[in-house]
Amino acid sequence: MPYTNEEGGLLNNFAREPKVYQAEPPTEGQKRTYIFLGIAAIVLVGGLIGVAFFVSSIS
Template sequence: MPYTTEEGGRLNNFAREPKIYQAEPPDAGQQKSYFILGIAAIALVGALVFVAFSVSHIS
């Protein structure tokens, strides 16, 4: 663990910093996967809303 000494002889313990890297934009295959997952999520939410309204209107 990295320790530093401050004024008056106090020790400070700092967390180890993670390695920094630059994010890369998604390639064409990843963009296609994100699009398909987005459509699937919208369909799932739409189906859940439809089921909720169907069940709530049953008398």
């Protein structure tokens, strides 16, 4: 672990920094997957809201 000495003899312990890398833009296949997952999430949330509304209106 990397330690540094400060004035007065105090030691500071710093966390190890992760390796830095440049992000790559998504490929066409990944873009299609993101669109599909977004549509599936919208349908799921819409269905849950519809079920909740239906169940709450039953008396």
